[in-house]
Amino acid sequence: MLRIKMLRSSLKSKQLELLLMTLIALCIAPLMSKSTYFLHVMIMIFFFAFANNAWNILSGYVGLVSFGHGAFLGLGAYTSTLLLLNFGVSPWIGMIAGVILTSIVAAALFLPLLKLSGHFFALSTIAVREIIRLVFEYTPYVGGAMGLTIPIIASSSLYYFQFSSKIPYYYIALTLLLVQILILYKMERSKVGYYFIAIRENEETAKALGVDVKRYKIIALVLSASFSAVIGTFYAQYFLYIHPNSTMGVLISVEMLLSAVIGGSGTLLGPVIGAFVLIPVETVCRVYLGGMWEGFHLVIYGILLISVSIFAPGGIYGKASGLLETLRSKWRKGK
Amino acid sequence: MSWGMLFLQTITNGLLIGAVYALIALGLNVIYGVMDFINFAHGEFIMLSMYATYFMFVLLGWDPLLSLPISMLMLFGLGAISEIFLVKPILGERMVIQVFTTYGLLLFLRNIATFFWSSTWRTLPTSYSDVVLSLGEIRISLGYALSSLVALIFTIGLYMFFKKTDTGIAIRATSQDRETAKLMGVDVNKIYMLTFGLGSACAGVAGVLLTLVYPIQPEVGEIFCVLSFVICVVGGMGNFMGAILGGFLIGLTESLAGFLVAPAYKHIIVFIVFIITLLIRPKGLMGK
Amino acid sequence: MLYVNKINVSYGDIQVLYNVSFKVDEGIITAIVGPNSAGKTTILRTISGLLKQRSGEIRFKNANIDNLPPHKRVESGIVLIPEGRKIFPALTVMENLRVGSYPKKARSVRRASLDEIFNLFPILRERENQMAGTLSGGEQQMLAVARGLMSKPKLLMLDEPSLGLAPKLVDSVFETVKNLSKTGITLLIVEEHIDRVLEIANYSYLLENGRITLEGKGEDLLNNEHVKETYLGI
Numbered sequence: 067m068l069r070i071k072m073l074r075s076s077l078k079s080k081q082l083e084l085l086l087m088t089l090i091a092l093c094i095a096p097l098m099s100k101s102t103y104f105l106h107v108m109i110m111i112f113f114f115a116f117a118n119n120a121w122n123i124l125s126g127y128v129g130l131v132s133f134g135h136g137a138f139l140g141l142g143a144y145t146s147t148l149l150l151l152n153f154g155v156s157p158w159i160g161m162i163a164g165v166i167l168t169s170i171v172a173a174a175l176f177l178p179l180l181k182l183s184g185h186f187f188a189l190s191t192i193a194v195r196e197i198i199r200l201v202f203e204y205t206p207y208v209g210g211a212m213g214l215t216i217p218i219i220a221s222s223s224l225y226y227f228q229f230s231s232k233i234p235y236y237y238i239a240l241t242l243l244l245v246q247i248l249i250l251y252k253m254e255r256s257k258v259g260y261y262f263i264a265i266r267e268n269e270e271t272a273k274a275l276g277v278d279v280k281r282y283k284i285i286a287l288v289l290s291a292s293f294s295a296v297i298g299t300f301y302a303q304y305f306l307y308i309h310p311n312s313t314m315g316v317l318i319s320v321e322m323l324l325s326a327v328i329g330g331s332g333t334l335l336g337p338v339i340g341a342f343v344l345i346p347v348e349t350v351c352r353v354y355l356g357g358m359w360e361g362f363h364l365v366i367y368g369i370l371l372i373s374v375s376i377f378a379p380g381g382i383y384g385k386a387s388g389l390l391e392t393l394r395s396k397w398r399k400g401k
Numbered sequence: 402m403s404w405g406m407l408f409l410q411t412i413t414n415g416l417l418i419g420a421v422y423a424l425i426a427l428g429l430n431v432i433y434g435v436m437d438f439i440n441f442a443h444g445e446f447i448m449l450s451m452y453a454t455y456f457m458f459v460l461l462g463w464d465p466l467l468s469l470p471i472s473m474l475m476l477f478g479l480g481a482i483s484e485i486f487l488v489k490p491i492l493g494e495r496m497v498i499q500v501f502t503t504y505g506l507l508l509f510l511r512n513i514a515t516f517f518w519s520s521t522w523r524t525l526p527t528s529y530s531d532v533v534l535s536l537g538e539i540r541i542s543l544g545y546a547l548s549s550l551v552a553l554i555f556t557i558g559l560y561m562f563f564k565k566t567d568t569g570i571a572i573r574a575t576s577q578d579r580e581t582a583k584l585m586g587v588d589v590n591k592i593y594m595l596t597f598g599l600g601s602a603c604a605g606v607a608g609v610l611l612t613l614v615y616p617i618q619p620e621v622g623e624i625f626c627v628l629s630f631v632i633c634v635v636g637g638m639g640n641f642m643g644a645i646l647g648g649f650l651i652g653l654t655e656s657l658a659g660f661l662v663a664p665a666y667k668h669i670i671v672f673i674v675f676i677i678t679l680l681i682r683p684k685g686l687m688g689k
Numbered sequence: 690m691l692y693v694n695k696i697n698v699s700y701g702d703i704q705v706l707y708n709v710s711f712k713v714d715e716g717i718i719t720a721i722v723g724p725n726s727a728g729k730t731t732i733l734r735t736i737s738g739l740l741k742q743r744s745g746e747i748r749f750k751n752a753n754i755d756n757l758p759p760h761k762r763v764e765s766g767i768v769l770i771p772e773g774r775k776i777f778p779a780l781t782v783m784e785n786l787r788v789g790s791y792p793k794k795a796r797s798v799r800r801a802s803l804d805e806i807f808n809l810f811p812i813l814r815e816r817e818n819q820m821a822g823t824l825s826g827g828e829q830q831m832l833a834v835a836r837g838l839m840s841k842p843k844l845l846m847l848d849e850p851s852l853g854l855a856p857k858l859v860d861s862v863f864e865t866v867k868n869l870s871k872t873g874i875t876l877l878i879v880e881e882h883i884d885r886v887l888e889i890a891n892y893s894y895l896l897e898n899g900r901i902t903l904e905g906k907g908e909d910l911l912n913n914e915h916v917k918e919t920y921l922g923i
Contacts (some may be wrong), residue, residue, distance in 0.1 A: 371485060
């Protein structure tokens with residue numbers, strides 16, 4: 067509740083101006099820089115912001131920590147890719163099919179787990195993710211452990227969601243992210259958002275107040291899984307290569323929550339802020355430390371995760387807004 | 402070899418690895434039982450112990466079973482230090498924060514290991530790792546036999562510690578009622594540090610034993626950590642006997658699934674068993 | 690022996706004790722009586738170190754103990770037998786007693802302590818290997834007292850020892866307290882059974898709404914008009 071209030075007050079005129087300026091800057095950035103590397107980094111930021119926002123719905127707002135979101139992303143990626151490879155279906159339609167299929171699988175496999183709480187839910191998501199991943203790994207029809215490669219069908223085609231330049235991907239990722247943030251903004255201010263937080267803060271109290279806890283957990287689960295599936299299709303079309311480990315494994319599942327947790331889980335802008343911090347960290351590690359230090363950014367992520375947990379349990383967003391608030395009240399007192 | 406014999410062989414293999422699984426799960430479960438805390442880096446502790454054993458073998462020529470006390474003490478120390486600096490500040494915090502603190506430790510340890518030791522698989526060839534014992538038609542590799550024997554000895558030792566020593570009884574008292582334990586003169590902070598150290602020492606011993614039967618790699622902890630969660634849940638969270646029962650059960654499930662279905666599917670089946678247990682008996686077989 | 694000087698104690702924003710001062714003299718029974726939720730339990734929890742006072746001072750045997758953690762206070766001889774007994778249900782009777790003598794000094798004389806305890810409560814010897822959770826209410830109370838005695842306390846504090854016991858057992862509890870006092874242990878007892886405790890206490894304090902409102906010898910309080918009217922219904 068408090069966070070929503072803070073968000074509302076922080077979105078007043080001045081902040082709105084700042085937001086608009088950021089938006090414009092993001093829109094014209096590709097015109098300013100021709101560097102494909104820069105574009106790639108930005109696309110990755112949008113990608114992870116989107117994926118972490120998806121995770122944030124179930125785990126940040128409702129408080130059911132999931133280590134299994136890779137499974138949803140992977141299902142989305144596989145659905146659209148298989149439809150494209152076997153039937154030539156446009157990935158955009160595949161994306162919708164992916165959302166539907168992922169929602170069904172999420173409901174079927176995770177639904178019984180929703181009654182578990184705390185550690186147990188978190189642990190069970192690892193198991194479900196592994197079941198799904200292993201099934202894909204051992205099913206030759208879907209490419210097995212080798213995965214699937216998407217051939218270049220057209221050099222630049224919106225229908226086939228394939229472009230030779232990074233600029234269209236940039237705008238698609240940005241649009242997806244903005245639309246998602248808008249939806250989440252609406253969600254946060256609606257009764258659904260309040261119920262989510264009520265469940266997180268105290269499930270028993272929420273029940274006593276008449277919130278249909280099970281129903282809203284399902285809504286969060288399906289919403290969370292659907293967004294993950296959407297970004298899964300984007301993943302497939304951007305990298306043109308998917309395999310069970312990269313789309314459903316531990317690493318992607320963890321990367322789908324790191325930005326949210328470090329940025330501030332359960333907040334609208336936390337995951338976005340987190341992605342804007344973490345992806346550049348990774349980039350810097352890759353560029354300046356080179357291949358020998360492969361994976362070194364994960365060491366830094368680990369340190370960041372520990373520090374945030376101990377010193378800033380609300381994430382960067384929580385800490386920053388807390389600091390701003392104290393500064394503001396000091397300023398007022400000074401006056 | 403007849404089907405019946407193969408079946409017996411499978412059961413034997415399951416029980417042998419089950420003893421090691423039980424020890425791993427015991428470490429996790431003791432910590433959970435006393436502190437209501439789950440260490441997500443438990444598997445990484447195992448991995449570190451495996452590397453310690455490996456390097457003592459390769460560089461100094463020390464046999465894993467001889468260097469075992471060193472690895473065990475190292476892991477005890479690592480656990481105690483982690484407790485002081487990472488766990489103590491967040492005990493009693495929201496569950497999410499507890500999860501992510503040790504998950505951060507996991508990321509840190511796993512990737513620093515990759516950085517230093519690369520992600521190549523290494524094996525530790527002892528003089529006895531290729532020896533195979535025959536019990537009638539059933540064949541047991543000496544590595545498996547030794548590791549499960551030592552695991553059993555440690556499990557019994559730990560049980561005796563909790564049952565017979567003042568400190569062990571104080572740990573059990575703390576797990577039942579922390580505040581009253583304080584009123585009896587028990588230094589609960591010290592008990593927590595000790596418990597975390599002991600749980601990690603279990604991971605340490607298990608890590609040493611695993612080097613006899615399992616290759617070493619920075620990401621090896623993942624599967625052991627997940628398996629030990631599964632074992633604790635199936636057996637009963639926080640329950641000593643539960644971890645042992647669960648360890649053998651999951652060891653058996655794994656090897657039977659490998660035999661009856663296909664080795665590739667053994668973990669799928671273990672996870673399905675886990676989820677079914679969670680749903681029909683959320684407190685585990687021994688849980689109350 | 691124990692001096693409590695103007696302590697103020699709060700739970701979060703809610704203040705429970707206001708400038709509470711009292712003393713416990715060596716070798717006698719001191720009682721704090723008062724209605725439910727006056728803050729009696731809070732006083733004992735503060736003395737045992739489970740709670741920290743916001744201000745004020747507690748001295749035990751002429752030393753300030755404000756910065757000692759609970760287990761150090763036990764080592765120095767202050768033991769609280771908590772309200773509701775709080776035995777460890779999944780430990781045996783013997784294991785409960787072993788936890789009671791956890792401090793090093795107490796451990797070294799454990800055998801002798803056990804003999805004394807079993808003389809005092811022969812039934813506990815019979816139940817030695819039974820799970821404490823399976824004892825009857827009266828036996829659990831005995832075990833709670835016995836466990837407290839195992840660390841050789843100089844000051845034994847009892848929080849509502851008669852709580853939830855049948856009237857007959859209440860008698861035996863107060864009998865035990867009297868006997869303990871004869872062995873030279875200093876006792877601080879908190880009770881709602883005001884008449885019963887004032888009969889055995891040498892000196893008593895009345896605690897109302899977090900403040901000490903009256904003090905005196907046991908019989909003085911029993912004869913006080915305010916106490917008579919409000920708490921004894923005479």
